[in-house]
Amino acid sequence: MDWTRLRTAIGQKLSYLQPSYLNAASTARTSLGFMGTFIERRLPQRFRTRRLDSIFNYLPLTDHLITAGQPTELQLAAVKAAGFTRVINLAPHGLENSLPDEAGVVARLGMDYLHLPVDFKHPADADFITFCAVLQQAQTQQQKVLVHCAANMRVSAFMFRYRTQVLGEDRTLAEQDLHRIWKPFGAWAAFIEREIERPAPR
Helix, strand or coil, X not given: CCHHHHHHHHHHHHHHCCHHHHCCHHHHHHHHHHHHXXXXXXXXXXXXXXXXXXXXXXXXXXXXXXEECCCCHHHHHHHHHCCCCEEEECCCCCCCXXXXXXXHHHHHCCCEEEECCCCCCCCCHHHHHHHHXXXXXXXXXXXXXXXXXXXXXXXXXXXXXXXXXXXCCCHHHHHHHHHHHCCCCCHHHHHCCCCCCCCCCC
């Protein structure tokens, strides 16, 4: 294990932890748990967890839709074994807990892979609109889908907005799931409240 690289990565993340990351217990837990995933990535495979529900911040929403942070190769195999057929990744490549070739791993397992990288500092409505189209297509085709990012922060915010604005679900119930992962702040607090701009009727 490269302990020097690990200490550097954790030190960098600790320096990013502003008071906003302590705005709720769930936000702090997710932020610290994300750092813990750095360690797991560097453990020998025999020590790594491989169950579906062991993926960091695993949160199933329906029988056909689960959300989570970054899965390992072994956990992606568990996703496949559970009958899932599509993986949607909202995290940019190159994050500390990302896989070197997630697209290749997913393809070898026989699942579809779609990468929609979202800038954590600047979540965009255009990304959300693309996400909605992709997820609606998967649901129309009755695909079982895993949507993940690095820590389920991007995804939980996207899913809150999708459930309340597109599916018309009860806001209180959707918010409960969102706050199990974190309480959005800054640009994300504004992002989840923005309504999708729809074309005016002719």
